[in-house]
Amino acid sequence: MKPREIAYKILQEVLSKEAYANITFNKYLKGQELKEIDRGFTKELVFGVIERKYTLDFILSFFVKKAPDLKTMIFLEMGLYQLLYMDKVPSYAAINETVNIAKKVLGTKRANFINAVLRNYEREKERVIFPDKERDLKQYLKVTYSYPEWIVERLLNNYDEEKAEELLKSLNERPEICYRVNTLKIDIEDFKRLLDSYGIAYKKGYYLEEALYIDIKNPESHQLYKEGLIYIQDEASMLVSKTLNPKEGDTVIDVCAAPGGKTTHIAQLMKNSGEVIAFDLHPHRLELIKENCKRLGITNVKTEVFDSTFVNEKYLEKADKVLADVPCTGIGIIRKKPDIKLKNYTRKEISELIETQYKILDSSSKYVKKGGFLVYSTCTIGKEENQNIIMKFLKEHPNFKLVDIKVEMPSGLSIETDSRYVQTTPLEHEIDGFFISKLRRIK
Numbered sequence: 240m241k242p243r244e245i246a247y248k249i250l251q252e253v254l255s256k257e258a259y260a261n262i263t264f265n266k267y268l269k270g271q272e273l274k275e276i277d278r279g280f281t282k283e284l285v286f287g288v289i290e291r292k293y294t295l296d297f298i299l300s301f302f303v304k305k306a307p308d309l310k311t312m313i314f315l316e317m318g319l320y321q322l323l324y325m326d327k328v329p330s331y332a333a334i335n336e337t338v339n340i341a342k343k344v345l346g347t348k349r350a351n352f353i354n355a356v357l358r359n360y361e362r363e364k365e366r367v368i369f370p371d372k373e374r375d376l377k378q379y380l381k382v383t384y385s386y387p388e389w390i391v392e393r394l395l396n397n398y399d400e401e402k403a404e405e406l407l408k409s410l411n412e413r414p415e416i417c418y419r420v421n422t423l424k425i426d427i428e429d430f431k432r433l434l435d436s437y438g439i440a441y442k443k444g445y446y447l448e449e450a451l452y453i454d455i456k457n458p459e460s461h462q463l464y465k466e467g468l469i470y471i472q473d474e475a476s477m478l479v480s481k482t483l484n485p486k487e488g489d490t491v492i493d494v495c496a497a498p499g500g501k502t503t504h505i506a507q508l509m510k511n512s513g514e515v516i517a518f519d520l521h522p523h524r525l526e527l528i529k530e531n532c533k534r535l536g537i538t539n540v541k542t543e544v545f546d547s548t549f550v551n552e553k554y555l556e557k558a559d560k561v562l563a564d565v566p567c568t569g570i571g572i573i574r575k576k577p578d579i580k581l582k583n584y585t586r587k588e589i590s591e592l593i594e595t596q597y598k599i600l601d602s603s604s605k606y607v608k609k610g611g612f613l614v615y616s617t618c619t620i621g622k623e624e625n626q627n628i629i630m631k632f633l634k635e636h637p638n639f640k641l642v643d644i645k646v647e648m649p650s651g652l653s654i655e656t657d658s659r660y661v662q663t664t665p666l667e668h669e670i671d672g673f674f675i676s677k678l679r680r681i682k
């Protein structure tokens with residue numbers, strides 16, 4: 240299959256079945272003997288269309304009277320994306336190649352329609368009237384940076400207009416891929432020497448010594464990955480386990496653990512001693528933790544299928560440290576998972592999610608020993624899923640108090656506003672947008 244046809248198939252699955260873009264991309268690319276350049280092109284087209292969908296659809300609305308069927312729409316979006324954002328693809332190739340694949344997949348009639356719309360756009364771009372920032376800020380932000388309304392509203396609810404806009408912009412940037420060095424298998428300096436000997440370029444982490452930005456393509460098929468020397472993980476996510484600060488011999492419970500990024504980091508920080516108990520609601524996701532532990536040589540993790548909105552009576556007051564890295568809207572990781580933009584949460588769904596987050600935190604607190612610690616984290620931005628949950632928790636649990644997070648953070652990480660929490664963002668910290676807070680059980 241040609242790259243544009245593969246891209247179409249992936250997009251069709253993601254947009255019609257709400258499949259995860261990363262997983263679907265890997266699934267379709269697995270059997271294909273694509274050259275590196277074609278793989279890169281396919282990736283750019285798939286993730287680019289997802290990332291810019293709201294902008295693309297807005298522009299297309301000036302050239303199609305009635306929204307066409309999903310399959311036709313995907314070809315229009317792919318064609319327009321190439322015209323607007325892929326400088327290296329000449330316009331004639333963007334249109335002709337896309338139309339040729341459309342003819343093969345959808346037949347001549349729909350291909351002719353796609354051809355006409357894309358050519359009309361090329362001829363009459365000035366027909367598009369973009370929203371005016373002064374007159375309709377929300378629509379302007381939505382169309383300019385390509386976001387659904389709920390994300391625009393969330394950021395405007397939490398930041399002033401200028402910062403909200405900067406954040407939306409920064410979440411569209413393509414991040415470098417960060418890796419955690421598995422110090423259970425190799426010393427960090429030895430690992431750097433190994434990279435040098437392979438001639439692989441890397442850059443130090445911004446905040447953490449175990450974080451490295453390594454220049455490798457298709458990491459999961461790389462020898463370094465297969466041997467368990469690295470784990471793909473953003474520095475913001477690593478900061479969570481660092482904040483928990485587990486010690487050798489501790490008992491730690493990670494209540495929403497899959498696929499195990501933080502669980503395996505915790506195990507690593509504990510030098511594979513003590514015990515890490517990892518819960519998750521989904522059995523198939525717990526399998527991912529087991530696979531990761533095997534690859535990384537970790538033996539102190541025990542997994543258990545459990546719904547963490549409930550209390551697991553076996554573990555009452557048993558843990559030195561508990562991590563509640565709860566399910567969330569994921570705004571902070573849009574750079575890596577642009578398909579988060581495709582979710583159209585209703586207010587009711589967000590309220591239900593917030594309720595779940597609170598229940599998980601509440602239940603998790605029951606596992607903490609007196610004097611022990613509880614870390615609450617999300618990979619999203621906004622007080623609704625973060626500060627508000629903690630404030631409510633503190634009101635209802637006088638036996639817990641907040642730990643000053645500034646003391647817990649690496650010195651280079653600036654915390655501007657409130658030292659009780661940390662909210663990282665790609666805009667301010669160059670890493671994903673995570674919220675972290677730490678509580679101590681005082682009685």
Ligand SMILES: C[S@@+](CC[C@H](N)C(=O)[O-])C[C@H]1O[C@@H](n2cnc3c(N)ncnc32)[C@H](O)[C@@H]1O
Nearest residue numbers: 495496497498499500501519520546547564566
């Ligand atoms: C943010 S992810 C966790 C990421 C993980 N901590 C890591 O670092 O790799 C949230 C996880 O919570 C799980 N989950 C959702 N609802 C849950 C519940 N009620 N009880 C337990 N796990 C739940 C999801 O399956 C998902 O794996």
